[in-house]
Amino acid sequence: MNIFNFPTTIYSGQGAIEAFVNTLRGEKLLIVTDAGLRKVGLVDQVTALLDQQNIKYAIFDGTHPNPIEEDVIQGAEIYHQQHCQALLAIGGGSSMDVAKIIKIAVSHDGPLQDYEISSAGAERIINAMPKLYAIATTAGTGSEVGRSAVIMLKGSDHKNIFFHPKLIPDIAILAPEMTIGLPPHITAATGIDAFTHNLEAWLAPHYHPMADGIALEGLRLILEYLPIVVADGQNIEAREQMLVASMMGATAFQKGLGMVHSLAHPLSAVFDLHHGLSNALVLPFAIEFLENASLNDQQKKRLDKIQQLFTEAGLAKQTLSQSCHAFIASLGINFGLSKQGISKDDLERLSQLAFADGCHQDNLIAVNQQDFYAVYQKAL
Numbered sequence: 001m002n003i004f005n006f007p008t009t010i011y012s013g014q015g016a017i018e019a020f021v022n023t024l025r026g027e028k029l030l031i032v033t034d035a036g037l038r039k040v041g042l043v044d045q046v047t048a049l050l051d052q053q054n055i056k057y058a059i060f061d062g063t064h065p066n067p068i069e070e071d072v073i074q075g076a077e078i079y080h081q082q083h084c085q086a087l088l089a090i091g092g093g094s095s096m097d098v099a100k101i102i103k104i105a106v107s108h109d110g111p112l113q114d115y116e117i118s119s120a121g122a123e124r125i126i127n128a129m130p131k132l133y134a135i136a137t138t139a140g141t142g143s144e145v146g147r148s149a150v151i152m153l154k155g156s157d158h159k160n161i162f163f164h165p166k167l168i169p170d171i172a173i174l175a176p177e178m179t180i181g182l183p184p185h186i187t188a189a190t191g192i193d194a195f196t197h198n199l200e201a202w203l204a205p206h207y208h209p210m211a212d213g214i215a216l217e218g219l220r221l222i223l224e225y226l227p228i229v230v231a232d233g234q235n236i237e238a239r240e241q242m243l244v245a246s247m248m249g250a251t252a253f254q255k256g257l258g259m260v261h262s263l264a265h266p267l268s269a270v271f272d273l274h275h276g277l278s279n280a281l282v283l284p285f286a287i288e289f290l291e292n293a294s295l296n297d298q299q300k301k302r303l304d305k306i307q308q309l310f311t312e313a314g315l316a317k318q319t320l321s322q323s324c325h326a327f328i329a330s331l332g333i334n335f336g337l338s339k340q341g342i343s344k345d346d347l348e349r350l351s352q353l354a355f356a357d358g359c360h361q362d363n364l365i366a367v368n369q370q371d372f373y374a375v376y377q378k379a380l
């Protein structure tokens with residue numbers, strides 16, 4: 001017996017925002033975003049369309065890049081004060097994560113901690129929640145089709161996860177014109193996050209042929225379009241394909257993620273490193289670890305299939321880990337955790353946190369804390 005969940009209504013391509021706005025039926029929206037997006041005018045692009053249709057809204061633009069509990073509390077306060085009825089997240093993963101948890105906060109009592117996954121919080125998410133619409137402004141997290149949200153609660157030293165099937169946005173909007181202004185280094189880092197989602201979903205050792213099919217096509221799209229879009233951010237076709245591949249990665253990773261994400265999460269939590277960059281800096285070394293492990297034929301085939309995609313894209317090196325290393329480097333990402341202020345003395349703590357992270361439960365093979373230490377050491 002298997003349970004497959006596939007995502008939500010998706011509006012994709014140029015004109016997607018207009019099409020979405022035309023579906024709105026007068027509920028007042030709380031727009032959840034960050035100050036940076038507001039400053040560059042992306043929020044104005046959306047509100048201009050809302051104004052045209054006479055849709056009312058309030059704006060919370062205080063989301064932090066690595067969101068904290070206070071973001072949710074402030075957003076929920078505005079939601080209540082302004083009598084909002086639905087949420088519209090405009091952003092990358094951070095604003096969407098905050099909006100998802102605001103959904104919980106405005107419809108459930110008590111501290112947010114009670115609804116976190118490690119407190120079996122999903123079982124307490126029982127009340128009706130407001131609708132959430134999500135406009136993606138980066139192609140990476142795929143949070144617009146995700147059922148989980150991550151913030152740091154007060155007094156916590158790790159990221160706290162909230163999960164519930166009803167946290168998935170009701171409509172996800174993939175409008176490439178929202179991502180054309182992203183600078184190459186953010187395009188590269190977020191693109192590698194999407195790459196990692198597809199890759200880890202494909203490698204996760206569970207039966208999920210639908211997720212597998214999506215993950216492989218997601219990888220193929222990224223190998224084709226990420227180099228194009230890093231070189232030419234104005235390429236609207238490549239921007240659209242990257243948004244789709246990112247959404248596919250997050251759709252596929254309901255199958256599971258793996259050790260790369262467990263290695264990446266502490267780098268963001270402790271050193272505030274960008275999530276996509278964190279993945280990029282450790283991914284080839286995690287793949288190298290897998291290549292050197294004793295794998296059965298099925299596991300080897302999983303790795304070989306990814307290398308085959310590199311070959312088809314004309315990007316293969318001798319081994320998969322070398323292909324990944326060269327691909328990431330070609331996007332302008334400089335390897336070396338030490339360049340990010342991380343020293344050998346930090347690796348013990350990082351490995352502890354990586355081992356405590358849940359993602360590696362779905363890794364191709366089991367990993368222990370020493371394995372994490374060894375991979376960090378190579379990535380240093």
Ligand SMILES: [Zn+2]
Pocket residue numbers: 141193196197261275279
């Ligand atoms: Zn990720």
